[in-house]
Amino acid sequence: MSTLIVDAVEAPTQSSISDLEAGPPGSFVVTLIIRRFIPEIDEEPRWQDFDVRVLPTDRILDALHKIKWEQDGSLTFRRSCAHGICGSDAMRINGRNRLACKTLIKDLDPTQPIYVEAIKGLPLEKDLIVDMEPFFESYRQIQPFLQASGNPVRERTQSVAARERFDDTTKCILCAACTSSCPVFWTDGQYFGPAAIVNAHRFIFDDRDEAAKVRLDILNDKEGVWRCRTTFNCSEACPRGIEVTKAIQEVKQAVLRGHA
Amino acid sequence: MSVSIESPRVKPAPRRGVNWEKWGWLYMRASGVLLVVLIFGHLFVNLYAGEGVSALDFGFVAGKWASPFWQWYDFALLWLALIHGSNGMRTIINDYTTVPIGGTRLRRLFTPHYIFKTLLVGSTIVLLVLGTLVIFTFDPCPSGAPADLLPTFCAARS
Numbered sequence: 446m447s448t449l450i451v452d453a454v455e456a457p458t459q460s461s462i463s464d465l466e467a468g469p470p471g472s473f474v475v476t477l478i479i480r481r482f483i484p485e486i487d488e489e490p491r492w493q494d495f496d497v498r499v500l501p502t503d504r505i506l507d508a509l510h511k512i513k514w515e516q517d518g519s520l521t522f523r524r525s526c527a528h529g530i531c532g533s534d535a536m537r538i539n540g541r542n543r544l545a546c547k548t549l550i551k552d553l554d555p556t557q558p559i560y561v562e563a564i565k566g567l568p569l570e571k572d573l574i575v576d577m578e579p580f581f582e583s584y585r586q587i588q589p590f591l592q593a594s595g596n597p598v599r600e601r602t603q604s605v606a607a608r609e610r611f612d613d614t615t616k617c618i619l620c621a622a623c624t625s626s627c628p629v630f631w632t633d634g635q636y637f638g639p640a641a642i643v644n645a646h647r648f649i650f651d652d653r654d655e656a657a658k659v660r661l662d663i664l665n666d667k668e669g670v671w672r673c674r675t676t677f678n679c680s681e682a683c684p685r686g687i688e689v690t691k692a693i694q695e696v697k698q699a700v701l702r703g704h705a
Numbered sequence: 706m707s708v709s710i711e712s713p714r715v716k717p718a719p720r721r722g723v724n725w726e727k728w729g730w731l732y733m734r735a736s737g738v739l740l741v742v743l744i745f746g747h748l749f750v751n752l753y754a755g756e757g758v759s760a761l762d763f764g765f766v767a768g769k770w771a772s773p774f775w776q777w778y779d780f781a782l783l784w785l786a787l788i789h790g791s792n793g794m795r796t797i798i799n800d801y802t803t804v805p806i807g808g809t810r811l812r813r814l815f816t817p818h819y820i821f822k823t824l825l826v827g828s829t830i831v832l833l834v835l836g837t838l839v840i841f842t843f844d845p846c847p848s849g850a851p852a853d854l855l856p857t858f859c860a861a862r863s
Contacts, residue, residue: 632800671726674796700727 468498475499475555477508480562481572483519490569494558501551505538505561509545509573522573529684532620536573537562542622542682564625566634580621583637587645587663592656601653611650614643614692616685623679623689635668639679639689642670646692649705657705665700673697729792736785743782763856767845776840783836791829798822 474496482490495516497508506527513520525531527546534545539553539560553559567575593601617640624630624638645664649657664670670693679689699705751765752758769775802818813819846859855861 628800632803665724665727667724667726669726671730697730701731 469500472498472500473555475508475550476558477505477512478558478560479509479512479520479572480560481520482563482569483521483571490562492560499550499555501549501555503550504546505536505543505548505550505553505559506534506545508550508559509561521571530618532618535564535620535622535625535684537564542626544620544622544684547684564621566625566627566631567621575625577621579634580624580638580640581619583641584619584644587637587641587648587660588656589644589648591648591651591654592659593653594655603651603653607652610652611647613687614647614650616687617643617647618685619644620684622682622684623687626678626682628676628678629672629674633668633672636672637664637666637669639673639693642673642693642696643687643689646696649696649699657699658703661696661700661703661705664696670697670700729795733789733792736789739781740785740789743778743785746778747782763845764858767843767856767858770840770843779840780837783840784833787829787833787836791825794825795822798825 475498476494476496478492478494480490481487481493495512497511497516499508499511506524509520509522509524513522522534522536522545524534524546526533529544529547532544535542536545537543537560538545538548542564545561550559561573563569563573563575567577567579570576619640621640623643624640627636627639629636630638642664645660648654649660673690673693675690675694677690679693680687680691683689750769751761770779798818798821802816802821804818805813805816814823846855846861848861850861852861
């Protein structure tokens with residue numbers, strides 16, 4: 446037991462190599478090529494590869510954990526619940542925006558290296574972490590909260606059909622996978638982006654809410670819904686399967702109608 | 706110490722002027738629908754109807770433009786298609802160049818964004834004016850032209 450600890454302290458690379466050789470049955474070694482950027486050291490982001498022993502049912506997040514815990518503790522990424530709900534670990538995996546905690550190794554091609562980088566269009570802070578503030582700023586601008594008058598003593602009731610109207614857009618977890626996959630957002634940081642429009646949709650089509658007109662006015666802006674060119678990147682990127690482009694089109698129609 | 710939170714329910718400042726993004730978007734949809742009809746009508750008449758593509762020559766075009774119907778048809782086709790195309794180019798310029806901030810007006814004019822947009826607007830206007838002139842002032846048999854340069858169907862040739 447004591448030799449094992451000494452090994453780990455004196456020669457960490459030795460232990461990681463032996464870890465690569467042995468492993469649970471069915472496991473194999475996969476190469477992750479990660480776009481690293483440590484602002485204190487790097488002028489420009491650089492690609493670094495890591496060999497990790499994984500099971501086909503492991504997620505990219507498990508592989509990233511193995512790297513961080515066993516090979517290079519400086520690797521930095523966000524994750525919280527690790528089960529596809531908190532929306533912390535959206536990243537660009539093999540050129541597509543996905544949640545690291547929902548992407549299984551076997552669903553990629555493990556014979557090829559797997560490329561992992563931070564989502565695009567937001568300022569890169571470190572490794573896989575971007576500054577989410579511009580994203581949340583446009584989210585706040587669409588007033589993402591119920592605005593209803595009166596002071597009911599019980600809950601505000603709603604019919605099943607009225608709830609169904611905006612069901613799809615309630616699924617958003619604000620991971621920014623859609624917004625950071627949008628080519629308009631990449632070049633024009635002023636554009637509200639798909640996520641903000643999806644969350645506006647959630648309240649615009651809620652029959653208990655009374656501020657649809659205000660939100661439609663906000664999105665009728667120069668940098669609002671009209672910048673959307675229906676490239677469908679957002680719908681494809683959404684880890685929750687929201688029909689983002691459809692929601693944006695419905696908001697456009699509502700703007701033209703003048704009401705929800 | 707009490708903390709005051711800014712009211713989040715702020716009414717956005719009313720917008721001034723024309724909402725060009727909205728009208729640009731609507732124009733693309735409306736002109737797109739019209740262009741589908743106009744372009745396929747154009748292709749059908751020029752390439753398929755009657756003797757088909759083999760009948761298409763200088764005389765054929767001259768014959769079409771002798772009728773006000775085809776003059777206005779081609780006028781609509783020209784304006785709708787050219788503006789549709791340049792509106793698309795405008796969004797591409799917006800995608801690939803950044804809008805300059807700060808500096809004098811003249812300085813801003815000499816940035817890629819405004820150079821491209823000036824070229825785009827300029828060339829669109831030139832093409833629209835020239836095209837419209839050709840459609841409405843086309844004369845296959847201009848008087849005073851040398852007879853050997855005129856097409857065979859002109860009165861001056863016979």
